[in-house]
Structures are given as structure tokens and as C-alpha cells.
Amino acid sequence: MQKLLLGVDRLSTWLGQLFAWAIVLLTASISWEVFSRYVLGNPHAWMLDVQIMLYGVLFMMAGAYTLSKNGHVRGDVLYGFFKPRTQATLDLILYFVFFLPGVVALTWAGWSFFTDSLAIREHTFNADPIPVYPFKFFIPLAGMILLLQGLVEIARCIICIREGAWPSREQDVEEVDVDKLKAMVNVKDEDIEALDKFVVREGAKP
8 A cells, every 4th residue: 555655656746846847948938038029029929828828737737746745735833733643634534525526626627628628729819829728638637646646645644543653655855954954064053153243244344
């Protein structure tokens, strides 16, 4: 079971990292359009639509990745003080009450949006229209991947309720723990304070 859970984690992680490259495409397209518009005097009517669609794809495909890393926003004021079994029970209830109905509706409606768009070969409304239906396909795709990851999280909740501890999950990047970093390099707060004073003193010199 654990291998299956981690396998889905790896799939969500791989997809999240793959579609993260949309940020590079967004940056490049915006930079080129600014150059083309203001330097070459040749703006493109379709560029804004492409940028909006790329951002939408990035946002949608990041959902399962974020869920696999337990990174979605949560009200931790009380949750963090609960025992693992209590956390898992609360999560399990919320998955069934809110998550599953919402994601199933997203996937179902998204597939209808895509098929309708494909049937009419939907394009944007501007001077240089571009097809919309390839991008609408990512709505049901993201919903299916998010639903798959959600089922894995539900399984984790059930395992935690039975065993009293959360099962492991696939790891990726982590936020920097400043205190741990200072301990690793043997830096004390007094050293940082002294360095700050030195920088201020040197910066004040003419």
C-alpha cells in the first residue's frame, strides 16, 4: 500500500515539476512581447491570451503537486495541537464533505467544457485568434490528477486513524529552517549582530 501511495506522490511531483516550466515560458513570452511592442513596434494581439492560458495551466496542474506535499493552506491555529488520529479524522471528514464533491464536479464540468470547445473548434475573440480547446483539456486533466492524489490522502487518513501516526510521503523541496542552518554552520546570534553592526558602520563611512 505504501509503495502505491508513494507512487502517486511521485506522479504528482513529476507533473508539478514538469508544468513548473510554464513559469519560464511565461517569463520569456512577456519579455519578448515587451521588447516587440516597445522596441520593434510590433505588438501581438494573441500574446495576452497565451499568457493567461499558460498561467491557468500552471495553476491547475500545481494542485495535485501541492496536495502531495501537504502544502495547501490550512487553519493551523488549533489543528497543529491535535494528535495525529484527531488530525486524520478531521481531514477525512473534510475530504468527504468538501474535497470529493468539489473535485468530482470540477472534473465532470471540465470535461464538458473541453468537449463542447473541441466540437466547435473554439478560438479566442481578437484580431489574431488562437485555439482555446487544447488549453481547456487541462481542466479535466488537472481534476483527475487532483482526485487521484486526494484518494491517496484519504488512504493516509485511514492508515493514520488505524496506526496512530501519519505514513511517510514523497519529499521534494523544503523551506529553509534558519535555526537549523545556523546550527549547521556554527553561527550564533551574537555573530550575526556583530556582522550587522560592522556593515552599518562601514556603510556610514564616506
